[in-house]
Amino acid sequence: xxxxxxxxxxxxxxxxxxxxxxxxxxxxxxxxxxxxxxxxxxxxxxxxxxxxxxxxxxxxxxxxxxxxxxxxxxxxxxxxxxxxxxxxxxxxxxxxxxxxxxxxxxxxxxxxxxxxxxxxxxxxxxxxxxxxxxxxxxxxxxxxxxxxxxxxxxxxxxxxxxxxxxxxxxxxxxxxxxxxxxxxxxxxxxxxxxxxxxxxxxxxxxxxxxxxxxxxxxxxxxxxxxxxxxxxxxxxxxxxxxxxxxxxxxxxxxxxxx
Numbered sequence: 001x002x003x004x005x006x007x008x009x010x011x012x013x014x015x016x017x018x019x020x021x022x023x024x025x026x027x028x029x030x031x032x033x034x035x036x037x038x039x040x041x042x043x044x045x046x047x048x049x050x051x052x053x054x055x056x057x058x059x060x061x062x063x064x065x066x067x068x069x070x071x072x073x074x075x076x077x078x079x080x081x082x083x084x085x086x087x088x089x090x091x092x093x094x095x096x097x098x099x100x101x102x103x104x105x106x107x108x109x110x111x112x113x114x115x116x117x118x119x120x121x122x123x124x125x126x127x128x129x130x131x132x133x134x135x136x137x138x139x140x141x142x143x144x145x146x147x148x149x150x151x152x153x154x155x156x157x158x159x160x161x162x163x164x165x166x167x168x169x170x171x172x173x174x175x176x177x178x179x180x181x182x183x184x185x186x187x188x189x190x191x192x193x194x195x196x197x198x199x200x201x202x203x204x205x206x207x208x209x210x211x212x213x214x215x216x217x218x219x220x221x222x223x224x225x226x227x228x229x230x231x232x233x234x235x236x237x238x239x240x241x242x243x244x245x246x247x248x249x250x251x252x253x254x255x256x257x258x
Contacts, residue, residue: 011062013052015155018070019077020044023146026081028088028244029130029139051147055155073155076255080146083172083251087244090176091129091237094183095121101191102222103215121226125183128230132237141241145248152256160255168254172247179243183236187225194221 021044024030030040098121133139153160194217202210 009052011066012055012155013048015069015073016052016055016150017044017048019073019149019155020048020146022074022077023081026078027084027142027146029133030142031081031085047143047147051150055150069156072160076149076153076160077146079251080149080248083248084142084145084244086172086176087179087240087247088129090179090183090240091125093176093180095123095125097180097184098187098191098222098226101188101195102219128233129237129240132234133241136238136241138241138244141245145245145252148249149252149256152252164254168250171250175243175247179236179240182239183233186229186232187222190225191218191222194218 021041024040024044029035030043102121194214198210198214198217201208
């Protein structure tokens with residue numbers, strides 16, 4: 001390939017690069033603040049160089065149309081990353097529900113990885129889920145999902161259709177809540193029964209300060225239940241990974257059918 005060919009292919013390559021960079025900026029694991037910006041840019045560049053030859057020939061003339069194509073590619077990458085992050089948020093939401101029952105809501109931690117306030121159990125859930133994601137080659141599945149998007153949505157596609165996007169987004173939010181309830185249900189259910197029992201004790205023994213006694217009991221019960229259900233997280237988090245990839249695929253097929 002001559003230098004002239006390289007220059008002619010640069011506009012098309014840059015379209016691929018922008019989509020990859022936007023995806024890594026938004027997707028789980030890759031978007032953590034602990035991952036340097038240089039790594040994200042370098043990884044986007046390497047993956048783009050690998051996938052670009054399979055997309056040739058790809059005409060991307062410079063002009064106002066090309067400027068809008070750059071914005072469109074960034075939007076596609078951000079939306080695909082957001083799709084993965086939306087389902088991934090079920091892990092933190094489930095931990096927030098557990099913390100609410102255990103009384104850890106007031107003891108939130110600032111998470112330097114995400115730059116947000118995270119509950120105590122949320123940090124534990126996030127670390128376990130991230131390790132399982134890497135152990136199950138989930139990061140490879142994320143890469144496969146974004147690479148598959150180039151087969152359905154060409155970088156030089158005329159435009160995207162937003163028909164059905166609202167239904168796709170609503171379905172993702174519903175899946176996030178449903179998965180969060182699935183993950184937190186065993187512990188939240190046990191703590192709810194503990195609240196009922198403590199309420200009965202408070203009515204039968206009014207002299208007992210149930211608020212002082214109940215809080216450490218619920219904490220101990222919560223940790224005990226967590227130890228019991230921790231092996232089940234292998235299945236629950238693997239279900240989150242499957243839904244995550246499937247949800248990204250729904251958006252790719254929605255736009256790919258345009």
